Amino acid sequence: MEQKTIISTENLVKTYKDNGMEAKAVRGISLEITSGEFTAVVGPSGSGKTTFLNLISGLDTPTSGTVQINNRLISEMKGRELSDFRRDNIGFVFQSYNLIPVLTVEENIEYIMLLQNVPKRERHDRVIKILDKVGLNGMESRRPTQLSGGQQQRVAIARAMVSNPTLILADEPTANLDSKMGSELLEMMKVLNETTGMTFIFSTHDQMIMERARRLITLKDGIVKTDEIR
Amino acid sequence: MIIFKIAFRSIFRQKRRSILTALSMFGGFFLSAFFIGFSDGSYNQIINMFTRNNLGHIQIHESTYLDKPSLYKTIRDYEDIYKKLQSIKEVDAFTPRIYSAGIVSVGEKSTGVKITGVDPKRENIATNFNKKIYEGDVFSDENSYEVIIGKGLAKILKASPGDDLVVISQGADGSIANDSFKIVGLSKSGNELEDRITMYIPIKVAQELLTLQGRIHEIAITIKKLNTVPEITELINEKIGSDKIIAEPWQAFAKSFYNAMQADVEGMWVMLVIIMFVVAVGVLNTVLMSVLERRREYGVLKAMGTKPGDIIKLILVEINILAVICIALGSIAALGINYYLSIHGITLAEPFSYGGMYFRHMTSEINLRSFVIPAVIVILSATVVGFFPALKAAKTDPAKAMRTH
Ligand SMILES: Nc1ncnc2c1ncn2[C@@H]1O[C@H](COP(=O)(O)OP(=O)(O)OP(=O)(O)O)[C@@H](O)[C@H]1O
Ligand SMILES: [Mg+2]
Numbered sequence: 001m002e003q004k005t006i007i008s009t010e011n012l013v014k015t016y017k018d019n020g021m022e023a024k025a026v027r028g029i030s031l032e033i034t035s036g037e038f039t040a041v042v043g044p045s046g047s048g049k050t051t052f053l054n055l056i057s058g059l060d061t062p063t064s065g066t067v068q069i070n071n072r073l074i075s076e077m078k079g080r081e082l083s084d085f086r087r088d089n090i091g092f093v094f095q096s097y098n099l100i101p102v103l104t105v106e107e108n109i110e111y112i113m114l115l116q117n118v119p120k121r122e123r124h125d126r127v128i129k130i131l132d133k134v135g136l137n138g139m140e141s142r143r144p145t146q147l148s149g150g151q152q153q154r155v156a157i158a159r160a161m162v163s164n165p166t167l168i169l170a171d172e173p174t175a176n177l178d179s180k181m182g183s184e185l186l187e188m189m190k191v192l193n194e195t196t197g198m199t200f201i202f203s204t205h206d207q208m209i210m211e212r213a214r215r216l217i218t219l220k221d222g223i224v225k226t227d228e229i230r
Numbered sequence: 231m232i233i234f235k236i237a238f239r240s241i242f243r244q245k246r247r248s249i250l251t252a253l254s255m256f257g258g259f260f261l262s263a264f265f266i267g268f269s270d271g272s273y274n275q276i277i278n279m280f281t282r283n284n285l286g287h288i289q290i291h292e293s294t295y296l297d298k299p300s301l302y303k304t305i306r307d308y309e310d311i312y313k314k315l316q317s318i319k320e321v322d323a324f325t326p327r328i329y330s331a332g333i334v335s336v337g338e339k340s341t342g343v344k345i346t347g348v349d350p351k352r353e354n355i356a357t358n359f360n361k362k363i364y365e366g367d368v369f370s371d372e373n374s375y376e377v378i379i380g381k382g383l384a385k386i387l388k389a390s391p392g393d394d395l396v397v398i399s400q401g402a403d404g405s406i407a408n409d410s411f412k413i414v415g416l417s418k419s420g421n422e423l424e425d426r427i428t429m430y431i432p433i434k435v436a437q438e439l440l441t442l443q444g445r446i447h448e449i450a451i452t453i454k455k456l457n458t459v460p461e462i463t464e465l466i467n468e469k470i471g472s473d474k475i476i477a478e479p480w481q482a483f484a485k486s487f488y489n490a491m492q493a494d495v496e497g498m499w500v501m502l503v504i505i506m507f508v509v510a511v512g513v514l515n516t517v518l519m520s521v522l523e524r525r526r527e528y529g530v531l532k533a534m535g536t537k538p539g540d541i542i543k544l545i546l547v548e549i550n551i552l553a554v555i556c557i558a559l560g561s562i563a564a565l566g567i568n569y570y571l572s573i574h575g576i577t578l579a580e581p582f583s584y585g586g587m588y589f590r591h592m593t594s595e596i597n598l599r600s601f602v603i604p605a606v607i608v609i610l611s612a613t614v615v616g617f618f619p620a621l622k623a624a625k626t627d628p629a630k631a632m633r634t635h
Contacts (some may be wrong), residue, residue: 087535
């Protein structure tokens with residue numbers, strides 16, 4: 001598979017202002033991520049992992065510096081342009097409460113495709129295929145409350161992947177799972193990365209989990225402390 | 231559409247909150263529907279007392295008569311007008327009248343009166359005249375020198391049926407009108423003040439007494455539907471086609487009564503605004519709570535690329551689905567109570583008086599506006615009030631929403 005740069009950040013800085021108090025969450029991060037990577041962002045609590053992921057996904061805007069995805073400067077985008085870009089290029093997996101509780105597994109997964117006006121027939125086929133990939137076949141009509149925490153996270157990953165985004169961003173996807181379920185989930189993500197070539201970036205606190213990453217970016221106090229490819 | 235799906239299911243997911251929101255909507259709808267039905271019923275009852283049983287819904291006079299009544303402002307070719315009225319199918323009945331003032335005496339007692347000449351047959355058909363007579367009899371004949379006097383007047387004169395009554399008045403030719411009548415009956419109109427000065431004589435006798443042969447002062451008309459008064463008045467005026475003789479609606483000839491009525495109707499609107507406010511507060515409270523609670527849901531929706539407008543839609547649709555359900559249920563409940571009260575009514579412990587009339591038993595009415603106005607109130611207040619939480623939800627910053635644990 002051809003390796004091309006899909007994300008590049010330059011001097012990325014994010015300073016939060018809270019009642020006059022300044023918090024420098026990210027203090028100048030410049031790096032590149034190439035397609036097909038399986039990257040973990042690690043570091044102690046408050047080191048800026050979430051902030052960094054939010055900046056490269058366009059969920060948050062940098063105080064200074066730039067973010068480019070597929071050669072498009074997303075740090076300059078606003079409003080509708082940005083939300084459409086997110087919809088088409090980034091699959092999100094959050095730590096918890098990822099799913100819309102009143103929608104079934106299938107409806108949750110097809111939501112983005114609905115926003116993209118994918119025809120019904122194709123939506124259904126893609127849902128069935130992706131559920132098979134995340135090992136949840138036959139569960140399309142369940143509600144999130146009828147699933148275990150690990151299954152819910154798999155649905156979230158299926159939803160993030162179903163529209164073939166440029167990359168999947170997962171902020172501590174295993175944090176709310178026990179270690180067995182957590183490592184199973186990560187194993188599954190890795191298999192998906194290897195079989196589909198989809199780019200994954202995730203953050204974690206868990207030593208066991210970061211071991212599985214092929215690239216490990218360690219943050220400390222808002223800057224990159226180490227960046228190793230293994 | 232997925233937005234409707236989410237909205238609809240969320241209502242049933244947050245059952246307790248939905249029930250709370252629904253209660254204020256249902257309560258607001260039901261109260262306003264009941265209130266409008268009951269006050270419309272009561273008002274129409276009062277209006278009917280004044281008009282159908284008394285003044286008529288529409289009256290025809292010489293054009294300046296109402297401003298300044300006078301013995302000389304008469305209608306001459308009334309037979310002609312009768313024919314025109316008979317050709318209008320919405321007209322129920324009509325009856326001619328003559329008015330004058332005079333002094334009456336029975337034995338030693340005497341007092342001033344309002345003389346009303348009525349056509350016994352027509353008056354009974356149009357305004358249930360015979361029902362007003364609570365003692366004695368109706369006129370034996372339309373040419374007889376008989377008089378029916380009000381209850382209060384009988385008391386003043388210490389008179390009763392069978393007594394002779396002498397009338398002194400003035401004829402239209404300037405002569406003194408003076409005749410003796412036999413009291414045949416006592417009447418009660420419901421208006422005690424009126425009853426102290428009222429006396430009725432047959433209209434033909436009145437024409438003779440007052441030398442007004444071939445002339446009358448008024449034609450009182452009752453029509454089938456109270457709410458068509460303005461149209462029918464116009465229609466009658468078209469048919470008469472004169473600017474000397476004109477028809478006017480009850481709102482014009484019972485002006486002070488009408489104004490008092492309007493003031494009361496304004497009171498009803500004040501009440502409705504209060505109900506609207508209560509609905510609004512109830513809805514605002516629960517919707518705001520729900521929006522705060524579901525912050526992450528909106529965060530996820532926005533992260534995935536849902537437009538702010540769609541999130542506003544989601545919340546407003548949710549509120550309005552609930553509102554429609556409440557309106558449907560409220561309509562059934564309000565229909566039930568309004569129907570019951572339209573038949574059985576409410577009997578007040580103390581009668582209340584209105585324009586001199588006493589009312590004790592009030593009934594409701596079932597009409598379209600007692601459902602439409604409350605429905606508009608509920609939908610409007612819910613939507614307006616829901617807009618603020620909806621805006622708040624639409625502005626959810628996914629980065630922040632997904633951080634809070
Ligand atoms: N909205 C905000 N306002 C003010 N300060 C903030 C805000 N969000 C984050 N911070 C601060 O920015 C710094 C980085 O936070 P961030 O959440 O990115 O760290 P993290 O590495 O994801 O931590 P954790 O492992 O606990 O999730 C922290 O010091 C945090 O307190
Ligand atoms: Mg974090």
